Amino acid sequence: MALTQDEVLAGIRDIVVEVAGIDGAQVSMEKKFADDLEVDSLSMVEVIVACEEKFSVKIPDDEVTKMATVSDAVTFIVANS
Amino acid sequence: MTRIRVVVTGLGATTPLGGDVPSTWEALLAGKSGVRLLPEEMLTSVNVKFAATIAVEPAEVMKPVEIRRLDRSEQFGLIAAREAWADAGSPEVDHERLGVVVASGIGGVTTMLEQYDILRDKGARLVSPHTVPMLMPNGPAANIGLEFKAQAGVHTPVSACASGAEAIGYAMEMIRSGRADIVIAGGVEAAVHELPMAGFAAMKALSTRNDDPTRASRPYDKDRDGFVLGEGGGIVILESLEHAQARGATIYCELAGQGLTSDGYHIAAPDPSGSGVTRAVKFALRDSGVDLSEVVHLNAHATSTPAGDVAEANALTAALGEHMSHVAVSATKSMTGHLLGGAGAIESVFVVLALKHRLAPPTINIENLDDAVKVDVVRDVPRKLPAGPIAAINDSFGFGGHNVVLIFKSYE
Numbered sequence: 001m002a003l004t005q006d007e008v009l010a011g012i013r014d015i016v017v018e019v020a021g022i023d024g025a026q027v028s029m030e031k032k033f034a035d036d037l038e039v040d041s042l043s044m045v046e047v048i049v050a051c052e053e054k055f056s057v058k059i060p061d062d063e064v065t066k067m068a069t070v071s072d073a074v075t076f077i078v079a080n081s
Numbered sequence: 082m083t084r085i086r087v088v089v090t091g092l093g094a095t096t097p098l099g100g101d102v103p104s105t106w107e108a109l110l111a112g113k114s115g116v117r118l119l120p121e122e123m124l125t126s127v128n129v130k131f132a133a134t135i136a137v138e139p140a141e142v143m144k145p146v147e148i149r150r151l152d153r154s155e156q157f158g159l160i161a162a163r164e165a166w167a168d169a170g171s172p173e174v175d176h177e178r179l180g181v182v183v184a185s186g187i188g189g190v191t192t193m194l195e196q197y198d199i200l201r202d203k204g205a206r207l208v209s210p211h212t213v214p215m216l217m218p219n220g221p222a223a224n225i226g227l228e229f230k231a232q233a234g235v236h237t238p239v240s241a242c243a244s245g246a247e248a249i250g251y252a253m254e255m256i257r258s259g260r261a262d263i264v265i266a267g268g269v270e271a272a273v274h275e276l277p278m279a280g281f282a283a284m285k286a287l288s289t290r291n292d293d294p295t296r297a298s299r300p301y302d303k304d305r306d307g308f309v310l311g312e313g314g315g316i317v318i319l320e321s322l323e324h325a326q327a328r329g330a331t332i333y334c335e336l337a338g339q340g341l342t343s344d345g346y347h348i349a350a351p352d353p354s355g356s357g358v359t360r361a362v363k364f365a366l367r368d369s370g371v372d373l374s375e376v377v378h379l380n381a382h383a384t385s386t387p388a389g390d391v392a393e394a395n396a397l398t399a400a401l402g403e404h405m406s407h408v409a410v411s412a413t414k415s416m417t418g419h420l421l422g423g424a425g426a427i428e429s430v431f432v433v434l435a436l437k438h439r440l441a442p443p444t445i446n447i448e449n450l451d452d453a454v455k456v457d458v459v460r461d462v463p464r465k466l467p468a469g470p471i472a473a474i475n476d477s478f479g480f481g482g483h484n485v486v487l488i489f490k491s492y493e
Contacts, residue, residue: 018145018149019146019149020146021144021145021146021147021149022146038146042210042211042214043150043210043211045210046209046210046211049206049207
């Protein structure tokens with residue numbers, strides 16, 4: 001069964017809180033991982049691996065480079081879950 | 082041209098005795114031991130059940146994300162550097178004139194071992210992308226450099242248990258040579274894990290006094306049976322005298338000189354002739370311009386190994402001659418354990434405080450002084466140091482035959 005956008009956003013929020021140590025309220029669709037959420041390139045690898053585990057999806061590297069915002073990640077995961 | 086003088090303007094530490102400098106110094110003067118039994122789950126088969134673990138866990142004073150992204154050695158370094166920088170008055174600096182020289186003997190060994198467990202159990206995909214920045218021995222220096230935006234140079238000399246002292250000497254030379262006005266310097270270690278312990282135990286280097294851990298580290302005692310592994314770190318802020326005076330900094334003392342030699346004798350055993358140590362002390366005296374009569378205190382390397390303590394004491398006597406009987410010798414590893422790459426740094430912090438407070442810290446756990454030890458050991462309670470201009474020595478040695486001697490002197 002496909003995941004909903006809200007389910008994926010909630011899951012990513014938990015991951016980013018753990019990986020980047022920021023307040024979960026800051027994690028919303030329009031936020032940029034690097035500029036807004038203190039997820040640098042190394043931490044982005046952690047976010048992606050955690051997403052793959054949590055949502056049982058495979059996120060190819062060329063997709064990762066396109067994921068600037070939380071919305072980008074949520075959209076990909078919803079479409080591929 | 083007159084040489085640039087280097088002074089100490091800030092101190093920081095996190096140690097088995099306390100989470101900062103004041104608590105560590107208070108426990109040190111009180112003769113407390115920082116040695117503790119390790120949790121059973123940390124150990125399987127090694128025949129050493131204790132270590133001098135940190136008094137205040139980094140998680141109590143750092144953000145969770147820092148705990149996640151930094152090796153324990155890097156956490157110790159940042160904690161001590163933050164304290165030292167604040168102690169120096171959080172100076173406004175030209176970042177291109179700010180350096181960092183912070184050492185570690187072993188680097189992020191617990192990160193390497195934990196990530197190896199993940200690799201073996203779960204595969205490469207789950208190995209953390211922070212692994213390399215966490216395990217590299219220059220990680221503590223690099224993270225301090227990032228936090229304080231140091232751009233004059235960030236360095237990590239590695240010389241086993243002499244690393245922390247060598248870092249402080251390197252930092253002094255950065256200032257003397259005109260590369261920097263102010264340098265954050267010191268050493269850290271976080272190697273309390275069964276593998277390094279098993280390695281040291283295999284060398285017969287560790288005490289196995291499992292029934293009495295707080296009395297296991299006993300430098301100069303007849304029944305000493307090896308060192309006690311410690312963890313933590315110490316940081317000093319070094320600054321050119323001119324820079325410190327211009328900003329009205331409070332000056333603890335002067336770092337007057339250093340002596341560096343190597344034994345060329347054995348990978349781990351001290352040279353019984355002690356000639357490398359003797360030469361290093363003489364070089365340091367000459368480099369510092371300190372008059373021998375001013376040297377009143379020495380914080381010894383004295384790790385509580387059967388071979389090392391006596392070899393060191395004899396080498397010091399050979400270097401200082403008759404004056405050695407006027408030097409109050411403290412072996413603070415009796416309380417802190419052996420911080421390896423952090424040892425020379427935390428012991429430099431102690432020497433700076435000894436000069437400031439005119440108090441030599443005690444050496445604990447000597448029940449029967451080894452007859453072969455001819456130096457004047459400060460036992461059980463602190464000893465007052467004289468008024469007037471005085472100087473003190475911190476010596477450190479590392480596996481590989483590294484000898485580092487630093488001389489600090491009072492500043493009035």
